[in-house]
Amino acid sequence: MRTKAPSSVRNQEKHLDKGLALYSKKLTLFPALTEVLKNLDTIPESDDLKIYKRERRKAVLLMKRPNNEGGSLVIKGFPLMKFSNQIRPGRFGQMEAHNMLQAEQHGIKSPRYLGFFEFRKFGLTKANGVIMEPLGSHKTLMEFAEDNSADAEKAFNLAIPTIAKLYRLGTNHIDVSPHNIMAENLDDLPYLIDWQACRFIGPKNDRQLILQGAQFLRYLNNVFPLTSQKKWLSTLYRTVTPGIPEDLFLKNSIHYAHQPRPSHEFRYRLDFDLNQVQTF
Ligand SMILES: Nc1ncnc2c1ncn2[C@@H]1O[C@H](COP(=O)(O)OP(=O)(O)OP(=O)(O)O)[C@@H](O)[C@H]1O
Numbered sequence: 550m551r552t553k554a555p556s557s558v559r560n561q562e563k564h565l566d567k568g569l570a571l572y573s574k575k576l577t578l579f580p581a582l583t584e585v586l587k588n589l590d591t592i593p594e595s596d597d598l599k600i601y602k603r604e605r606r607k608a609v610l611l612m613k614r615p616n617n618e619g620g621s622l623v624i625k626g627f628p629l630m631k632f633s634n635q636i637r638p639g640r641f642g643q644m645e646a647h648n649m650l651q652a653e654q655h656g657i658k659s660p661r662y663l664g665f666f667e668f669r670k671f672g673l674t675k676a677n678g679v680i681m682e683p684l685g686s687h688k689t690l691m692e693f694a695e696d697n698s699a700d701a702e703k704a705f706n707l708a709i710p711t712i713a714k715l716y717r718l719g720t721n722h723i724d725v726s727p728h729n730i731m732a733e734n735l736d737d738l739p740y741l742i743d744w745q746a747c748r749f750i751g752p753k754n755d756r757q758l759i760l761q762g763a764q765f766l767r768y769l770n771n772v773f774p775l776t777s778q779k780k781w782l783s784t785l786y787r788t789v790t791p792g793i794p795e796d797l798f799l800k801n802s803i804h805y806a807h808q809p810r811p812s813h814e815f816r817y818r819l820d821f822d823l824n825q826v827q828t829f
């Protein structure tokens with residue numbers, strides 16, 4: 550059975566080369582790019598290729614565009630090791646692609662999506678992923694805070710308009726963290742990245758806002774004291790004006806920020822009891 554890209558991604562199948570398919574109007578599949586897409590987990594760094602992140606199940610690479618096209622590409626690919634994922638690859642690269650396209654349609658600032666690829670062998674999907682534009686000289690909000698602690702409050706406040714927009718649109722990106730928001734400076738609206746785990750649910754949902762605020766604060770215990778975290782949450786609350794009282798919002802957000810991270814399932818369901826949380 551041939552795996553198909555989701556309809557929103559099934560733009561143009563540009564090329565088929567021994568199992569490699571690229572769905573993009575904007576990209577040409579040169580041999581150098583083919584080589585990278587087929588060997589995400591082993592390809593070494595070089596003058597033309599930088600590794601942003603590589604783990605067993607994911608690689609984020611920056612590659613110079615081949616054949617002197619000029620500029621670079623970011624490839625976020627998922628090498629699929631498990632047979633169960635190889636026969637059902639949908640929640641990896643396809644989700645990232647699908648959600649990036651939805652984000653673009655909703656006007657959420659995110660890296661420009663360029664295409665979706667998949668690599669198949671013997672009928673199994675060995676890898677899939679997205680290709681996007683690099684954000685150039687950007688840093689994550691976490692990097693801003695770590696590079697200069699005087700910038701921490703400003704950097705973290707920069708996430709608030711983005712989270713407010715997700716709230717208004719009912720966009721349940723479940724990994725809104727200081728590592729997944731990137732900016733060139735601390736004055737412009739930043740970019741939200743890492744779209745694999747997200748549902749476009751609409752309409753507004755106060756529980757989504759609580760869990761996104763909590764997810765953001767989860768990483769800040771060492772760089773942002775509790776009083777600053779509460780101040781940040783109050784600013785978020787006043788920016789968004791959700792339908793629940795502020796103390797209930799703060800209590801739940803602080804609670805989930807200091808708990809082990811709830812499961813994906815819990816963060817998508819958004820049906821937890823707001824009145825069960827006792828501590829503050
Ligand atoms: N378009 C881009 N331009 C520049 N850098 C990027 C871009 N996309 C990703 N990066 C860099 O690569 C890193 C990893 O990317 P991303 O957050 O999408 O994957 P991930 O962190 O591995 O996913 P997860 O958070 O689910 O583990 C980012 O923190 C960022 O430094």
Ligand SMILES: [Mg+2]
Nearest residue numbers: 728729742743
């Ligand atoms: Mg990330």
